[in-house]
Amino acid sequence: MGKNGGNLSNDNFGSKFGAMAALAGSAVGLGNMWKFPYMAGENGGSAFIIIYLICILLTGIPVMLAEFIIGRGGGKNVYGSFTALAPHKHWGAFSIVTVITAGAILSFYGTVSGWLLQYIFYSLTDLFKGVDAEGVNVIFENFTSHPYHPILWQVAFMALVAVIIAFGVRKGIEFSSKFLMPLLLVILVVMVIRALTLNSDSVEGLKFLLKPDFSSVTMKTFIMAMAQAFFSMSVGMGVLITYASYMRREVKLFKMSINVAVADTVISILAGFAIIPATFAFGMQPDVGPSLIFLTLPQIFAQMPLGQMWSFLFFVLLAIAALTSAVSLLEVVVAFVAQEWKMTRLSATIICTIVISALGVLSTLSFGPLKDVSLFGMNFFSFFDYLSSNILLPLGGFLISIFIGYIIKRSIVKRELSNDGELKLRGMGFYMVMMRYIVPVAIFLVLLYSIGLL
Numbered sequence: 221m222g223k224n225g226g227n228l229s230n231d232n233f234g235s236k237f238g239a240m241a242a243l244a245g246s247a248v249g250l251g252n253m254w255k256f257p258y259m260a261g262e263n264g265g266s267a268f269i270i271i272y273l274i275c276i277l278l279t280g281i282p283v284m285l286a287e288f289i290i291g292r293g294g295g296k297n298v299y300g301s302f303t304a305l306a307p308h309k310h311w312g313a314f315s316i317v318t319v320i321t322a323g324a325i326l327s328f329y330g331t332v333s334g335w336l337l338q339y340i341f342y343s344l345t346d347l348f349k350g351v352d353a354e355g356v357n358v359i360f361e362n363f364t365s366h367p368y369h370p371i372l373w374q375v376a377f378m379a380l381v382a383v384i385i386a387f388g389v390r391k392g393i394e395f396s397s398k399f400l401m402p403l404l405l406v407i408l409v410v411m412v413i414r415a416l417t418l419n420s421d422s423v424e425g426l427k428f429l430l431k432p433d434f435s436s437v438t439m440k441t442f443i444m445a446m447a448q449a450f451f452s453m454s455v456g457m458g459v460l461i462t463y464a465s466y467m468r469r470e471v472k473l474f475k476m477s478i479n480v481a482v483a484d485t486v487i488s489i490l491a492g493f494a495i496i497p498a499t500f501a502f503g504m505q506p507d508v509g510p511s512l513i514f515l516t517l518p519q520i521f522a523q524m525p526l527g528q529m530w531s532f533l534f535f536v537l538l539a540i541a542a543l544t545s546a547v548s549l550l551e552v553v554v555a556f557v558a559q560e561w562k563m564t565r566l567s568a569t570i571i572c573t574i575v576i577s578a579l580g581v582l583s584t585l586s587f588g589p590l591k592d593v594s595l596f597g598m599n600f601f602s603f604f605d606y607l608s609s610n611i612l613l614p615l616g617g618f619l620i621s622i623f624i625g626y627i628i629k630r631s632i633v634k635r636e637l638s639n640d641g642e643l644k645l646r647g648m649g650f651y652m653v654m655m656r657y658i659v660p661v662a663i664f665l666v667l668l669y670s671i672g673l674l
């Protein structure tokens with residue numbers, strides 16, 4: 221037992237670097253590589269980036285820190301940590317929102333990640349060679365609307381995630397992140413250099429990304445930036461609580477939150493530097509939304525020297541990013557099921573993977589046989605995406621901020637932030653004011669906006 225309340229010592233992160241790699245692995249995902257570049261492209265370039273940075277400082281980092289405090293303070297899965305720290309049991313029940321959010325996100329995350337695996341395979345067989353816009357469209361449409369091919373790839377991806385989780389915290393999550401995250405960074409930097417040196421128009425892409433265009437900024441931009449900040453940093457769905465429960469006492473929580481935020485933001489911006497200039501270099505539009513990576517980029521690779529290799533590397537990069545994020549999502553659910561329902565890690569992993577994959581099949585099929593099924597005017601895929609990113613995530617963040625601001629004992633916050641009194645505490649009063657008044661209000665506004673009340 222010990223201070224971490226029940227975690228076996230071999231099921232904790234072995235080192236600070238390992239913890240950092242796992243957290244960065246969770247944070248860096250499709251949100252950085254896929255959503256961020258097109259969002260910046262559509263919403264005024266660096267105007268969006270500036271607003272995004274403000275959201276990270278004002279809400280992202282404070283809530284991340286709150287999750288660290290809850291996780292390491294409680295030492296258990298989301299539900300266990302909330303019940304351990306709260307005076308009333310019903311807080312544990314509220315926290316289940318985050319477990320559901322993690323499962324819901326993973327369900328549609330598996331769909332897109334499966335596509336990535338298929339695209340790695342397409343690159344290996346040089347399928348995009350000499351293909352024009354029309355051809356790329358046909359490849360995408362035929363694949364995503366196929367009645368079972370995308371399901372096979374989705375299941376393959378989920379199986380990979382499950383294997384890592386089954387190996388446990390240190391041998392599975394930490395080990396794979398320590399190896400995959402540096403690899404991801406190297407590939408990304410190589411891609412940025414390639415994109416910026418394609419031709420003289422590449423630089424135009426860079427200018428486009430860096431030139432602030434405040435004319436396209438609206439209230440909606442702020443809301444989107446904040447939802448994106450949460451999603452990208454993996455805030456609001458219990459991932460950080462779960463991972464923090466595996467962190468040792470000597471990890472400095474505030475410093476760790478800054479490190480993760482910086483790493484995540486730098487990688488988003490690098491992804492923008494890789495993708496937007498490449499689209500400019502080939503005279504394409506960067507603001508086409510989600511289809512950017514599956515429709516626009518393959519056309520670009522088709523025209524590039526050594527395109528097959530670049531395309532392969534690019535989709536491997538995305539698959540790595542997706543894998544380490546998906547691992548963290550599954551861990552939230554598995555930790556909950558294993559600890560609360562007293563199951564072994566292996567059985568919990570198998571059961572959770574099957575249930576979440578089955579749910580994910582609905583999203584996968586919403587590009588094919590279930591195309592016309594709509595929930596609140598959206599297909600399954602968009603529904604799960606909207607529900608989790610725009611409603612459940614902010615709701616989770618709201619509950620977490622209220623919990624830290626009003627419910628938990630201050631002495632616990634102090635203990636966790638100061639590492640049992642070893643670190644000098646500065647700014648704790650300020651932090652509490654943020655968590656009581658600023659963060660919950662900001663998140664609440666996002667929620668109201670998302671459900672159409674604002």
Ligand code: PHE
Pocket residue numbers: 246247248249250251252325451452453454455457459545546548549
């Ligand atoms: N942060 C991940 C990304 O940017 C997504 C994610 C969200 C992962 C929530 C885990 C938890 O893609």
